[in-house]
Amino acid sequence: GENVEQHPSTLSVQEGDSAVIKCTYSDSASNYFPWYKQELGKGPQLIIDIRSNVGEKKDQRIAVTLNKTAKHFSLHITETQPEDSAVYFCAATKGAAGNKLTFGGGTRVLVKP
Amino acid sequence: EAEVAQSPRYKITEKSQAVAFWCDPISGHATLYWYRQILGQGPELLVQFQDESVVDDSQLPKDRFSAERLKGVDSTLKIQPAELGDSAMYLCASSLPQTGGFGEAFFGQGTRLTVV
Secondary structure, eight states, X not given: OOOEEEEOSEEEEETTSOEEEEEEESOTTOOEEEEEEEOTTSOOEEEEEEETTOSEEEETTEEEEEETTTTEEEEEEOSOXXXXXXXXXXXXXXXXXXXXXXXXXXXXXXEEO | OOOOEEEOSEEEEOTTOOEEEEEEOOTTOOEEEEEEEXXXXXXXXXXXXXXXXXXXXXXXXXXXXXXXXXXXXXXXXXXXXXXXXXXXXXXEEEEOOBXXXXXXXXXXXXXXXXXX
């Protein structure tokens, strides 16, 4: 089955700096890659996703890039703010109905004011 | 804004007791998932429903866990008997099937289970 590895496990950045989280996946058939943000005591919230027919997607301060050949994708957060502090999870799936999301282990991001 | 509803938010139970969690997905979402999230780790799928049918329960410990979605709407996950290792966050998610791809999965707030 699919295996998703996520790095780093923790990331501390100064407010205003950029943060980058990287994930690798094992199943070349995977074609949908969402990113979730989870705040303390809450369920994961989808913040951005990318499908395998595009290489990059941006939404304001966040962007995701996908390298299908290398089987890795990354989340980029620019101009970080204290409210960006949370745990971020990447995930991957083959995308067809009935296929499950496989999550990475998570990255705890701390934005220091 | 439509949300996935879960109850209870918190549950403390003694080992060997039975415990049940309830999930009401977003209206119209045919796909429903139950995930377990151990502290400090990513969610892991326990069971996936498409309408009332189980699509994937390969990671569900069937000797003690059961899940149902009788009318293809809300769902119940049960553990009997609970063990100390079952302490975790139990997350429910739902999605619309999307032609040719994966529909966005929306998560509920989760149920934090503590087994003592």
